[in-house]
Amino acid sequence: MAYRNGQRLPLDERDGSGPTLRLSVNPRARRLSVRIDARAGEAVVIAPSERALLQAVAFARTKAVWIAKRLAVQPRGRPLEPGQxxxxxxxxxxxxxxxxxxxxxxxxxxxxxxxxxxxxxxxxxxxxxxxxxxxxxxxxxxxxxxxxxxxxxxxxxxxxxxxxxxxxxxxxxxxxxxxxxxxxxxxxxxxxxxxxxxxxxxxxxxxxxxxxxxxxxxxxxxxxxxxxxxxxxxxxxxx
Structure with a gap:
């Protein structure tokens, strides 16, 4: 399977559930990595080339528990109100x-x-x-x-x-x-x-x-x- 830069796919490939992975190609990256994008509520999978995205996705899926835990502790929204x-x-x-x-x-x-x-x-x-x-x-x-x-x-x-x-x-x-x-x-x-x-x-x-x-x-x-x-x-x- 070929992946492309900017593509989004589910962390759990079996039933499509769970957090979203966003694929990102960075030619300056020296290794495969995963980071949490708290704003978008998704994990970003980083690879040095599109050819390496397949391996990067596989790597990210071995980090499924870590990704789920990190996304679960993101700050909760709160309205702007007196006292805040x-x-x-x-x-x-x-x-x-x-x-x-x-x-x-x-x-x-x-x-x-x-x-x-x-x-x-x-x-x-x-x-x-x-x-x-x-x-x-x-x-x-x-x-x-x-x-x-x-x-x-x-x-x-x-x-x-x-x-x-x-x-x-x-x-x-x-x-x-x-x-x-x-x-x-x-x-x-x-x-x-x-x-x-x-x-x-x-x-x-x-x-x-x-x-x-x-x-x-x-x-x-x-x-x-x-x-x-x-x-x-x-x-x-x-x-």
Whole structure:
């Protein structure tokens, strides 16, 4: 059986049940490996070539118990509500309610988000504030990296994606970011902006592409690891 890059298939091949495996080819990989994508709720099987995917899938299926346990302990969703503590640019922020239906705002030196409304209306106001903060920061960091590379302006949009932190379309010069990255520390946010801007130079993830990323922010591995380790918690906020 031949597998292809990006293909998804069930971990249990007998009845198609259980977690999903997503196949990924990385020419820079030196060995077969499996990692957990907490955002998408699936295991990613990594091989250096498509030819090696067959062996990689077999390897992943020997790790079925480990994969199931890791996916079972992913963070649970929690609505945005008064009393909750969330993160904003890597710092703890307390959510508080205020009488009336006023928009959410940052107060007390940015350590508190105070908003009017109740239930879903309250959550929507807080989420809108986080989206505004995300747009402001990501547009700023995007512009910074564009200037460094001598690139023309792009259109930036903010979304709530489940499987990607960002995406770049070089042909129409648009970059889309997940607003949830605003909860991450600033170096991680900056890495995401650099990651997407670098795709304007190289649309793939080749060594040449990663050299552009490194030119912009240095070694990206710590920031990629942070997103792998903590991304699930960010995606659980407000769900």
């Amino acid at each position: 503590v969330i993160s904003l640019r890597g710092h703890r922020v307390q959510l508080e309610a205020t009488p009336g239906a006023g928009a959410a705002r940052l107060v007390e030196d940015g350590t508190v988000i105070r908003s009017g409304g109740e239930g879903e209306a309250y959550a929507r106001r807080v989420e809108n504030l986080l989206k505004r903060e995300a747009r402001q920061t990501l547009e700023e960091r995007t512009e910074h990296h564009l200037r460094t590379l001598g690139q023309k302006p792009v259109k930036v949009s903010i979304a709530d994606t489940k499987s990607r932190w960002g995406s770049c379309s070089p042909h129409n010069r648009t970059i889309r970011y997940s607003w949830r990255v605003i909860m991450a520390p600033p170096p991680v946010i900056d890495y995401l902006a650099a990651h997407e801007v670098a795709h304007l130079v190289h649309a793939d993830h080749s060594p040449a592409y990663w050299s552009v990323v490194e030119r912009l922010i240095g070694d990206p591995k710590p920031y990629r690891k942070w997103l792998r380790d903590h991304g699930g918690a960010l995606h659980a906020v407000g769900r």
